[in-house]
Amino acid sequence: MPHPPRLLVSVRNAEEAGIAAAAGADLIDFKEPLQGSLGMVEPATLRESVACLRQQFPECVISAACGEVLDWDGIAAGVLPAVQYLKLGLAGLASHSDWKVRWTKVRRTLSAGVEGSESPSWIAVAYVDNELAQSPPVEEVIAAAFETGCVGMLFDTCSKGEGRLLDYLSEERLISLTAEIQQLGLLVAAAGRLSIDDVSRVCQTGVDIIAIRSAACLDGDRGGSISSEAIERFRTAMECLVER
Numbered sequence: 001m002p003h004p005p006r007l008l009v010s011v012r013n014a015e016e017a018g019i020a021a022a023a024g025a026d027l028i029d030f031k032e033p034l035q036g037s038l039g040m041v042e043p044a045t046l047r048e049s050v051a052c053l054r055q056q057f058p059e060c061v062i063s064a065a066c067g068e069v070l071d072w073d074g075i076a077a078g079v080l081p082a083v084q085y086l087k088l089g090l091a092g093l094a095s096h097s098d099w100k101v102r103w104t105k106v107r108r109t110l111s112a113g114v115e116g117s118e119s120p121s122w123i124a125v126a127y128v129d130n131e132l133a134q135s136p137p138v139e140e141v142i143a144a145a146f147e148t149g150c151v152g153m154l155f156d157t158c159s160k161g162e163g164r165l166l167d168y169l170s171e172e173r174l175i176s177l178t179a180e181i182q183q184l185g186l187l188v189a190a191a192g193r194l195s196i197d198d199v200s201r202v203c204q205t206g207v208d209i210i211a212i213r214s215a216a217c218l219d220g221d222r223g224g225s226i227s228s229e230a231i232e233r234f235r236t237a238m239e240c241l242v243e244r
């Protein structure tokens with residue numbers, strides 16, 4: 001197997017963050033799952049939750065979802081806590097020829113609202129169900145991620161219905177895109193209603209990070225509560241592959 005990926009778990013508040021970190025998540029991603037694939041946690045909750053997590057788990061790598069570019073039309077960004085990575089989606093922008101300009105403009109505004117002096121690093125998000133999401137095609141997002149200084153790429157589904165990552169992106173394509181992106185010096189993360197049954201196939205693709213919300217929740221219900229047993233089971237499945 002290529003290098004073992006790290007596990008990212010998406011959480012909606014400090015309580016869930018503590019549970020996920022204690023259950024073995026390497027990265028904690030703040031996101032409000034009821035607000036869509038990249039739903040943003042309200043800034044005050046985000047600030048409190050990040051402070052609390054940093055106190056309990058100082059080594060934890062933290063990311064935060066910032067919604068979609070189109071969510072920010074005419075809306076001011078609040079003060080955001082300093083985290084390692086931020087993500088902003090491109091849903092609805094496929095037909096906008098100026099999508100890169102709009103994306104980088106919102107990123108700049110959000111970055112300016114981040115506490116502290118360090119600029120956050122951005123992870124670009126390519127929706128693999130781009131026709132449903134009406135977002136730019138995966139290849140265009142990869143090129144733009146590199147051009148505009150993102151440090152990584154996340155492949156994810158925008159729709160959180162039935163479709164999963166590998167329904168839209170074959171393993172072969174994920175392998176070749178991952179190698180291409182890593183050669184550019186960017187990290188690759190994979191998400192999209194991944195379940196324990198997907199672990200072996202996704203680990204073989206060489207991605208750096210496996211990102212989950214549904215599989216971390218009771219009964220796979222991404223809008224429900226996080227379950228420490230579900231995260232431990234997922235973590236164990238990843239570790240078993242490394243030990244083989």
Ligand SMILES: O=C[C@H](O)COP(=O)(O)O
Pocket residue numbers: 010029031037156157160191192193194211212213214215222
């Ligand atoms: O960043 C990862 C997503 O939160 C994954 O969510 P999901 O497992 O429900 O597709």
